[in-house]
Amino acid sequence: MIRHLLVIVALLTANLVGLIWLCRSIDPSIKYSSKVEYNYARFCAGCHGIYGEGNGRIGRFKRLKPAKFTAEEFWDAHSDEQIVRSIALGKDDMPSFSVYLTSEEQQELLTFIKEHFRPTFGVNGKIAELEDEN
């Protein structure tokens, strides 16, 4: 009987440790400098990773294949409208966020992931500037 209890306690502890491991992608001690940064950390980073590489803990744990925002191919293949639609309505294994985020917040997230993770973000602008100088 005691052995059964010990097994149950061990299983519960293992589950708890697992849950804490998953939830650690949201660290309450971090002070986010903006609402959108907080929203990314809270709603997206678990799957897409804090650096947008598509390798967040929940995504790995559930064996999903979240989009990799650091790949230029991702941006080449997706229009802004398509991205916002996927954030709002979800896509395959990605949940819908229209209940949690206003359409303004969804737009802000698009700008955020583009500015922070797209490898050639701003590059085209810089090339245009250089050409202007010559």
Ligand code: HEC
């Ligand atoms: C539960 C895990 C999960 C969470 C949380 C999540 N995503 Fe995703 N996301 C995915 C997966 C898996 C895909 C790949 C879907 C596919 O193409 O099959 C994806 C795809 C995407 C895409 C590409 C959609 C397309 O049209 O191909 C974008 C953009 C995206 N996610 C943005 C976000 C943003 C922004 C958040 C936070 C608000 C977020 N995701 C939260 C799992 C997640």
